[in-house]
Amino acid sequence: MELSGRLRALGEAVVLLDGDELRAVFGAVAATAQNHSREARLALAMQYAHLCRIVANQGLTVVIATISLFREVHAWNRKNLPGYFELYLKVPVEELRRRDPKGIYRRFDVGELTEVAGLDLSIDEPESSDWVAEYVPGQTVEALADELMTQLMEIKSA
Numbered sequence: 001m002e003l004s005g006r007l008r009a010l011g012e013a014v015v016l017l018d019g020d021e022l023r024a025v026f027g028a029v030a031a032t033a034q035n036h037s038r039e040a041r042l043a044l045a046m047q048y049a050h051l052c053r054i055v056a057n058q059g060l061t062v063v064i065a066t067i068s069l070f071r072e073v074h075a076w077n078r079k080n081l082p083g084y085f086e087l088y089l090k091v092p093v094e095e096l097r098r099r100d101p102k103g104i105y106r107r108f109d110v111g112e113l114t115e116v117a118g119l120d121l122s123i124d125e126p127e128s129s130d131w132v133a134e135y136v137p138g139q140t141v142e143a144l145a146d147e148l149m150t151q152l153m154e155i156k157s158a
Helices: 002-009 019-025 038-056 071-080 093-099 104-109 141-157
Strands: 014-018 061-065 087-090 131-134
Touching (some): 002 014, 002 141, 014 019, 019 061, 038 061
Parallel strands (some): 014 061
């Protein structure tokens, strides 16, 4: 969200796609095995990737904020999305549990949820992200965005 705002301020035509909103659009909100199994998540991630390609091919910058779980999607994106730039926000599970705005980890712990990424559903950490941001306690979103924008501007000027 911070990134898309900064890119817009520089005159970029940006479309921001949020994973939670996309799940609603694609009808995959309910926490069921049908929506949250590995196969269902992979199919949904490929739908997101194809949507991003359609939008990017119209000359727009696409910023998509999702949990990207699968190497095959990372590879497809790199091959098929023009100007693809993958950033990986690497946050330890302990910090995710501490934040837990949707109560996902609490609900997993009491047995109400299964197929939770990083717990009982394995994830493929990206192997070749263009930028990795390791979690730093106390680091602000603005400071992180400053670092990312510096990286993006270096790439753009090269």
